[in-house]
Amino acid sequence: MKRDPGMSSCRDYAALLGEAGLAVTANRLRVLEVVGGATYPLSAVEIHRTLARSAAINRVTIYRILERLVHHGILERLSTGGRAFNYGLAADSDYQPHPHFYCTRCGRMDCLSPASLPVDTTWLQRTFPGRIDKIEIRVDGVCKDCLKKGDA
Amino acid sequence: MKRDPGMSSCRDYAALLGEAGLAVTANRLRVLEVVGGATYPLSAVEIHRTLARSAAINRVTIYRILERLVHHGILERLSTGGRAFNYGLAADSDYQPHPHFYCTRCGRMDCLSPASLPVDTTWLQRTFPGRIDKIEIRVDGVCKDCLKKGDA
DNA sequence: CCCTTGGACGCAATATAGTTGCATGGTAGT
């Protein structure tokens, strides 16, 4: 089944971990559920805050899990316009890469549809002398909620 | 005179500051010369290291100058794939916005030509409900120098 | 059944990047 940005995932996270050769632990599943269930990429702090509500977990554990999952291509690490990173499910065959919107006022990140900002990478792919791992497109600005508040 | 990404600038930095209503100080000029003279965007640390070689300057001063220049649209703040920001001359009428390449191995950032990665923003501009301030495109990967070293 | 081994996790310490508060000194206008 297809996933769209903004839609909560229905992947089998245990299988995902297994395929990557990673041990299936409760904490890893919890992280994946939170990240996969979010409609936008989350920061390590947000993930930690969320998980800590249900059961104690060390923030270092979060960082290490995120690092591992990114390294194995399960999650994707995105830079925001701020100082932290946000994490989302990595793009794969049925989850298209897509640009993100970062609100510089509230710090919230949102997924944009892949079609909203079409990019032609063929020329770059053909001519770039190094290795290209990924292309990150981020739109910075102020979200409509913050605009409204700013008016008030 | 036109500037291309990667080409050192020939702008009159004092005039740039003046037009923005900012005092023309030696430190600000020094920062602008380093940033404008670089062929790729620099981090605050790099700028500080460079300037400190010729005359002592506090790192906070660098941060404050960068902040001010970005705020007045003279410089542009770019996120790298890492934890720091890089700074370059802001795009203006004769200096086109362009994507950047970030080498995840050596941390160097390079400017790509605007034409290398064409993006169509019209749809987004028309339909996005918030305010769009800028669109940042970053290509992450390994530069050819690092690839070569990796082979050796 | 015990022993070893390796990975996951926790905790404390450290690193890195950036920010804030406050003092000082110079400069322009009065």
Next chain:
DNA sequence: ACTACCATGCAACTATATTGCGTCCAAGGG
């Protein structure tokens, strides 16, 4: 000269992320 302003320096601080090290548990071999 007096004042107000602003750039700068310095120290302390914040936020985010990473490292080192120890403990615990679970799997596998004797």
